[in-house]
């Protein structure tokens with residue numbers, strides 16, 4: 001414990017109620033600080049949210065995690081939400097194509113890295129030669145160090161091509177993993193981030209890539225669970241409160257909300273990058289421009305009948321990248337809700353819902369024959385323009401470390417320098433790191449509490 005209630009606890013302000021902000025607020029409160037979390041929107045969860053339409057829930061985008069996402073899973077435990085997710089006992093992704101063609105990416109019970117050799121050897125969307133070359137390239141990834149900065153200068157696509165990967169192998173194998181984890185195609189990705197994903201998420205440990213997903217809407221998994229956990233931890237949560245400035249006073253840091261100053265001893269700015277620049281927590285607007293953004297679109301189709309028993313599938317030779325059965329979590333009583341997740345979705349982001357409904361209902365019919373006789377009852381499209389930064393070569397140096405130029409102000413978020421791509425795991429790790437640094441800062445010579453800042457007009 002840092003403080004003593006009889007004296008006064010050090011005050012930590014957290015700006016932004018996404019996963020990074022929630023993780024930071026809980027960790028700071030657990031560390032003995034008096035914490036206020038300030039969120040612009042009316043709910044917590046940030047980029048993990050849900051919309052309600054005609055009594056049903058649709059997530060802003062399908063979110064999955066892997067068994068290697070250890071901090072995210074601990075975070076769910078801290079929220080009391082571990083029982084609201086499902087985690088595969090053993091990685092298995094059916095891979096489907098039009099015309100009933102089917103294969104799968106499935107791990108065996110053997111230790112890493114041979115746990116995937118069988119899957120690659122039998123992956124029927126590639127020729128035997130392509131499978132051999134892919135296995136060699138996968139073993140080549142094991143020789144890369146994801147912490148080696150030099151890898152960030154190289155594109156994963158170039159690296160794959162130099163290892164004899166055909167266009168087909170990149171499309172139906174490497175993109176299957178790169179698109180949902182990096183939100184860019186394998187060709188466009190930074191080799192450093194790709195190495196991180198493939199090493200930590202698939203190759204280093206046999207069980208690392210087992211996939212997990214929420215059994216309930218994200219608004220419940222993260223938003224509502226976090227609200228409860230924060231309240232229990234004594235964190236004050238201000239919703240619908242946009243911070244317009246973070247300023248250093250003589251004896252503390254003030255956040256400005258609606259013209260009012262709230263005084264803190266340390267502040268964690270856990271907003272998206274553009275907002276962090278606006279608040280002065282990250283100085284380089286040019287770096288944020290270069291970091292860029294990559295969109296994700298989800299097309300949620302409501303069908304009058306069940307057309308598949310699969311919980312998830314990847315698709316090749318189809319516009320569908322991944323499809324998830326979200327019937328139960330949506331609250332649909334009969335029929336089926338299929339959510340189609342489209343990463344690096346530049347080609348879809350501006351297209352109308354009707355147009356997308358037509359294209360993807362037809363595509364579902366090609367993949368699941370039972371859908372051909374089904375009726376499309378409704379289609380909801382969720383679009384996130386800035387779902388993640390663009391995980392391209394050269395982005396590593398643009399991601400800030402937690403400490404900022406202003407003592408007592410820390411920055412957090414999935415876009416920060418976590419070594420991970422922009423994921424829930426990265427967000428939680430970043431939030432925890434920022435809280436740790438804020439607590440360490442407060443444990444040092446504390447610059448005195450400036451209670452008078454509170455509530456006073458600027």
Ligand SMILES: Cc1cc2nc3c(=O)[nH]c(=O)nc-3n(C[C@H](O)[C@H](O)[C@H](O)COP(=O)(O)OP(=O)(O)OC[C@H]3O[C@@H](n4cnc5c(N)ncnc54)[C@H](O)[C@@H]3O)c2cc1C
Pocket residue numbers: 015016017018019020021038039040041044045046047048060061062063064065241242243244270271272275296297384386387388412413414415422423424425427
């Ligand atoms: C559609 C989609 C699908 C995804 N799929 C996956 C997946 O399958 N697996 C995975 O691991 N990751 C996935 N991600 C990425 C993951 O959701 C994000 O990396 C993570 O949620 C980011 O959390 P964060 O806290 O860093 O940022 P955010 O969630 O962006 O939180 C920032 C918060 O700051 C608030 N804010 C901004 N400005 C202010 C201000 N001035 N004052 C107060 N508050 C402010 C915002 O409202 C927001 O709540 C996906 C993202 C999207 C959009």
